Amino acid sequence: MFSFDDRVVFTIDPRLTHQVLTATNHDYVTELAPFAGSSALHAAGEMIGPWMRARRVVRPALGDAAASGLDGRIVAILDAVLDRTAGRDVDVLPVMLDFAGQAVAELCLGEDAAGIPELLAANHAALLPFEDADYQLPAWVPSPRNRRFVRVHRRTVETLTRLVSARRAEPTRRPHRDLLDVLLSAHPAMTDKSVTSTLWSVLVGGHGIPAAALTSIVRELAIRPRLASDLAAEAGPPAGTEPYARLPLAEAVVKETLRLSPPAWMMTRVACTAVTLGEWRLRPGDEVLCTPYLIHRDPRWWSQPDVFDPARWETARPAPGTYLPFGSGSRYCLGAAVAMRQLTLATSRIAQRFHLHAPNAVAAEPAFCGRLAPAGLRAEFRSVPFGL
Numbered sequence: 324m325f326s327f328d329d330r331v332v333f334t335i336d337p338r339l340t341h342q343v344l345t346a347t348n349h350d351y352v353t354e355l356a357p358f359a360g361s362s363a364l365h366a367a368g369e370m371i372g373p374w375m376r377a378r379r380v381v382r383p384a385l386g387d388a389a390a391s392g393l394d395g396r397i398v399a400i401l402d403a404v405l406d407r408t409a410g411r412d413v414d415v416l417p418v419m420l421d422f423a424g425q426a427v428a429e430l431c432l433g434e435d436a437a438g439i440p441e442l443l444a445a446n447h448a449a450l451l452p453f454e455d456a457d458y459q460l461p462a463w464v465p466s467p468r469n470r471r472f473v474r475v476h477r478r479t480v481e482t483l484t485r486l487v488s489a490r491r492a493e494p495t496r497r498p499h500r501d502l503l504d505v506l507l508s509a510h511p512a513m514t515d516k517s518v519t520s521t522l523w524s525v526l527v528g529g530h531g532i533p534a535a536a537l538t539s540i541v542r543e544l545a546i547r548p549r550l551a552s553d554l555a556a557e558a559g560p561p562a563g564t565e566p567y568a569r570l571p572l573a574e575a576v577v578k579e580t581l582r583l584s585p586p587a588w589m590m591t592r593v594a595c596t597a598v599t600l601g602e603w604r605l606r607p608g609d610e611v612l613c614t615p616y617l618i619h620r621d622p623r624w625w626s627q628p629d630v631f632d633p634a635r636w637e638t639a640r641p642a643p644g645t646y647l648p649f650g651s652g653s654r655y656c657l658g659a660a661v662a663m664r665q666l667t668l669a670t671s672r673i674a675q676r677f678h679l680h681a682p683n684a685v686a687a688e689p690a691f692c693g694r695l696a697p698a699g700l701r702a703e704f705r706s707v708p709f710g711l
């Protein structure tokens with residue numbers, strides 16, 4: 324553990340990191356929202372109960388069995404998004420944001436998903452200036468970025484509230500086709516407000532982070548044509564798609580990319596009580612920064628940690644706290660199973676259908692801004708002629 328100032332400590336120790344993540348909701352709360360004021364710690368504590376109840380409703384709907392129903396749609400959405408680039412040189416991250424936005428909108432809202440990817444994109448753009456900023460003005464200051472954030476946020480809440488109440492008002496309860504159906508039939512019933520905020524948390528969780536991961540995967544494939552052709556061979560001929568279970572190399576590539584470039588490279592916790600961590604005594608309000616990026620590259624836990632080696636996943640069984648792309652403990656990523664499926668299918672499909680031409684791939688090193696993703700990666704997705 325180390326610290327640069329009075330109120331913030333970093334931990335790069337897997338045991339202590341695991342301890343912090345498992346004590347979250349008791350001794351710690353997760354990062355406070357933008358514009359959280361002095362009562363934020365108390366407010367964050369109040370949110371824990373309702374959120375954990377919502378988590379219990381959401382979890383089965385985002386499990387592997389439920390997610391597998393969307394495999395065909397995931398591939399179709401990816402195909403459409405990449406075909407639209409028509410072999411042009413494109414900025415990869417916005418393309419992957421488009422893909423992830425459509426995929427998660429469909430998972431959450433099924434046939435009512437129209438307009439949601441655009442809303443996610445607008446939110447993403449409105450939040451970027453905050454992630455890159457050294458300072459934050461209070462919410463009441465009408466700065467351009469504050470006004471934009473508030474405007475987009477209001478539009479988001481209005482849109483989702485409208486969708487939730489329209490679905491609630493439908494005369495017959497239908498079989499579950501998306502997450503909104505699941506939330507509306509929860510027992511005990513959830514309020515519209517709670518359904519709306521839960522939907523929004525899942526939509527946001529399934530947008531920027533998976534898009535960052537997929538951008539890093541594209542970079543790894545562009546740098547390694549040999550690996551890309553091994554993946555294409557695993558995927559089979561371009562006309563079809565192998566089922567998820569038969570893509571062990573693609574899955575290993577996803578795991579290895581998440582090890583070297585975890586999009587959530589740092590997780591923040593705020594102590595909500597006086598607590599001891601290792602040799603440190605923390606006061607309420609002190610922050611602990613857990614850093615998967617550093618733990619994943621530590622030679623004490625990983626052999627040749629800086630080498631990109633998907634083959635290590637044939638035998639790797641990471642000890643608790645040493646592999647944390649999806650976090651750990653009570654706030655473990657709700658979309659981990661969905662994400663692994665989605666990214667594995669997408670990795671395989673990209674290698675199967677395209678030759679990647681990305682001259683700046685080596686130079687586009689991961690940037691530590693908000694999510695970890697290769698800065699300014701550009702690529703042409705050149706279709707592989709059928710039969711080759």
Ligand code: HEM
Nearest residue numbers: 524525528529533536587590648649650654656657658662
């Ligand atoms: C590569 C893909 C993904 C990665 C690496 C990832 C990573 C993470 C991490 C590290 C956390 C915990 C943050 C913390 O403890 O502070 C988290 C939380 C969360 N993720 Fe993901 N995620 C991914 C995809 C998804 C997807 C596809 C969804 C939705 C379908 C999703 C929904 C969520 C939600 C709702 C939370 C909040 C959980 C809570 O606070 O209780 N994630 N994710």
